[in-house]
Amino acid sequence: MDARAPSAAPAVTADDFLRVEGLGRAFNAQRPVFGGVSFGVARGEFVCIIGHSGCGKTTILNVLAGLDQASTGHVFMDGREVAGPSLERGVVFQGHALMPWLSVRRNIAFAVESRWPDWSRAQVQAQVQKYVAMVGLSAAIDKKPSELSGGMKQRVGIARAFAIEPKMLLLDEPFGALDALTRGTIQDELLAIVQRTQQTVFMITHDVDEAILLADRILLMRNGVELPDGRWRPGDIAESMRLGLPRSRTRATLHHTPGYYEARNHIVDFLVSRAHAA
């Protein structure tokens, strides 16, 4: 962000690639998890959402993926309303969700064949090899998931999501289960891939440094809370922080980047003192 500038309220503009308008989700009608959530994501933008457990991040991502239906509001991607799952959106969850009986090659080929049913075997194989190479796993292409480390499995999940060339990538804490070293390496890889491909990404993370490293913009989400007068205020997006750090940043240079500490302090202050406040 330009960390010294005040954070702007999130806004949707007509030419945003992804438009989320007035989204709400209630599992209990008296206490909606969140409501009135509106934000836009521009084509090629990397947006992270950060907030405490239970505020509704995964629920929002599931609605964007078309895996869950909102109680109120609408989501439009590339001008069309999201009304169900689609191969136009690639989703990566914390658990890699690979098919254990298939090799890396077959796991990814399965997705590629679903996306382009008319492709020849050679076309499918070329696509699979390209994206396996992108995540540095060519040597393991014929291994089964059980023969891979956690970090390698997560890489396969990322390769599979990129291989279908989705219009948008939705990442739900994709590195949450990894040790710090592996996580750092894959963060750098993802950053490099996104810089190359200009992929549009919406990502959930709990890790403040991860968000600052990867995102162009960070949405700060508040939890739903009971107000002193007994009314319920659903969760919402309290702020949209534009980072504006140079895209050439890496984990090694992040701490020396102007604006980094201001951004970090701002997010930590939000999480400590405002994310739960009535």
Ligand SMILES: Nc1ncnc2c1ncn2[C@@H]1O[C@H](COP(=O)(O)OP(=O)(O)OP(=O)(O)O)[C@@H](O)[C@H]1O
């Ligand atoms: N299918 C469901 N039925 C009932 N309640 C649900 C359902 N799915 C989610 N919830 C509730 O909605 C709230 C938000 O859940 P969600 O998983 O979206 O939060 P989150 O911000 O992603 O949390 P975390 O960071 O822990 O993953 C939680 O209180 C959760 O218990």
